[in-house]
Amino acid sequence: MKQLLMAATLLVCAFAILSCGCARRTQKAVAETGESKVNAAVAMDEPAQVERVEPEIAGAWTPIRLSQEEVSFGAEGGKATVSCLNYDRWWLNDAQVAGTETFFHATPGENNTYETLKADGISACIVNRNQVEISVAPASKSHTWILHLQSGDAFTSITVKQTASMKAEKITNPTLESIAARTSVRSFTDQKVTDAQMEAMLRAAMAAPTGMNVQPWSFVVLTDKSKYEEIFKGNFNLRIFKSAAAVVVFCADTTVTRAPRNNPDAAPVTRPNGTWRDDMGACTENFLVAAASLGLGTVWTASYPYPDRYLPIKEALGLPATVVPYCVVAVGYPDKEVRPKDKWKPERIHKGRW
16 A cells, blocks of 8 residues: 555656646747747838838838928039938838829838939938938929838828929020110210101101000100200209200190091090000100110100109190100210110019919
């Protein structure tokens, strides 16, 4: 009996030892399995060689926020940097030529992280994980690219515009050159203006457009400087007038006498002319441009509607009641070179609407 008890005790001990060994082996296996899962997760966090695979971890992705969503370059190209305010995982996906289905995909960089993207005329790369450095080459044509950025399932883009203003063909001819050469001249030599020159300028003035062909203009040509004190009494341009070879007073009839438009057979009726100022402006400009084409200088001085200027002229020259001195133009040979101002401002041009 004693021997049986000893044998039973030995069996229980052996079973305990075997159970303990199995438990140790099970714990080791579980530990190894956990380590494999961790390693697998780490491996998944690395970009794949062919296709990027990212871990599905809740909250791992945040939307990409940019310091600016559009970058502009001129014809000379250049570099620009856009800051990415998401310091999480993100990468340049591809570039698209705007308005087309053409895409340029990123070239894998170090560690296959897709940090470098190159397309025709543009390259972009990620710098310090929080900036996109964009380089655009010089170009003679305008381009627009769209850089696509991705962070997990979140996408955003940067629009890159290059405006290459092509040098427009410059058209020139004697008329355009005379228009561009016109400038205000306020001091003159003693050289006289010939009758033929004066007639040429007045012919140009009378060739101006005029509403309903009313032609409200008349001209008083002055060369006797001894009368200028009376004619231009109190006019602060008197010194200029005395310096010029001739002074032309542009006069306008502010009324029109004609049959009504809806009854051309009726008796003529006198009424206000609503377009005389427009007609006189065009007329005066024609005179100035013609003078420039002849190598003469001019200055356009205002008269009407300033009473202190136009009333002395109207009285001294005996103008009819409905006629006013619209402006006074001094003309002659410039006593020094006066360069015209460059008034070309493309920003003043609006196409389609303001």
